[in-house]
Amino acid sequence: MFFDFMERRHMVRARHRWQQRLFFLRYLARYRSEISHYNLAWLGGMRRADVDVFAEGFVKRKLVDMIRPAMWDRIDAHRAQGDTLILIGQSPQFMLEPLGREIRIEWLRGTVCAYLGNLYLDKPPTRLMRGEEKATVVGKLLADLGADPQETIAYLRDESDLPLMNLVGNPILVSPKRAMLKLARQRDWRVLDGG
Numbered sequence: 332m333f334f335d336f337m338e339r340r341h342m343v344r345a346r347h348r349w350q351q352r353l354f355f356l357r358y359l360a361r362y363r364s365e366i367s368h369y370n371l372a373w374l375g376g377m378r379r380a381d382v383d384v385f386a387e388g389f390v391k392r393k394l395v396d397m398i399r400p401a402m403w404d405r406i407d408a409h410r411a412q413g414d415t416l417i418l419i420g421q422s423p424q425f426m427l428e429p430l431g432r433e434i435r436i437e438w439l440r441g442t443v444c445a446y447l448g449n450l451y452l453d454k455p456p457t458r459l460m461r462g463e464e465k466a467t468v469v470g471k472l473l474a475d476l477g478a479d480p481q482e483t484i485a486y487l488r489d490e491s492d493l494p495l496m497n498l499v500g501n502p503i504l505v506s507p508k509r510a511m512l513k514l515a516r517q518r519d520w521r522v523l524d525g526g
Contacts, residue, residue: 332389332393333385333386333389333426334373336385336388336389336393337385340385342377342381342385343373346376347373347374347375347376347377348373350372350373350375350376350453351370351372351373353372353453354369354370354372354453355370358370358455362455365461368421368459368461369455369456369459371423371442371444371451371456372453372454373453374444374451374453375450375451375452375453375454376450376451376453377450377451378449378450378451379425379446379449379450379451380449382425382451383425383428383429386423386425386426386428386429387429389426390426390429390430390433391429391433394426394430394433395430395433395434398434401523405486406434406436409484410435414484415438415476415478416436416437416438417436417438417439417440417469417472418430418431418434418436418438418439418440419439419440419441419460419465419468419469419495420439420440420441420442420460421441421442421459421460421461421465421491422441422442422460423441423442423443423444423456424439424440424441424442424443424444425441425444426441427439427440427441428441438472438476440460440468440469440472441460442456442458442459442460442461443456443457443458444456444457445457461491462491462492462493462494463494465491465492465494465495466494466495466497466498469485469495469498469499470498479500480498480499480500481499481500482500482501483498483499483500483501484499484500484501484502484503485499485501485502485503486503486505486523487502487503487504487505488504488505488506488507488511489507489508489511490508490510490511493514496520501521502520502521503520503521503522503523504520504521504522504523505522505523506523506524507522
């Protein structure tokens with residue numbers, strides 16, 4: 332969605348699309364079926380400050396409106412209980428920072444795109460917040476906050492979140508696919524549909 336947002340604002344040009352295609356060819360053997368998660372090469376050559384400005388606009392104009400009322404209610408309920416809220420996602424850090432400001436969540440971790448100085452590179456992310464990496468980062472953050480993982484609630488969705496589901500004491504699956512729904516039933520995890 333952010334790619335389309337940037338493209339409509341004439342920030343994505345032919346060379347950015349070529350960078351994305353070349354990344355696919357260069358790294359397919361390494362990442363295989365996961366390659367689309369790593370391919371942020373279209374950002375290559377863009378100034379980080381410019382991308383930050385567009386990410387802020389995207390979050391305010393598009394992303395915040397996509398948060399369903401039920402999720403706002405859950406955020407408010409956790410906040411009212413005095414819970415520490417953490418936003419962890421595969422989205423780039425430059426996207427999670429303005430989202431965190433909008434929904435008032437201070438602690439956040441996202442994918443870190445490769446950059447040099449003020450320019451993004453057409454290389455793999457230096458940290459992809461997915462799978463084991465996500466669980467490792469969350470585990471460290473919980474330790475830094477002095478939080479017990481077994482007392483932690485996490486809202487998750489797909490198979491890539493399985494390491495994190497195994498880390499926290501209270502995983503809640505949101506609109507899971509069939510295989511994850513089956514696993515949730517086996518492990519007696521809570522499931523929310525469309526929330």
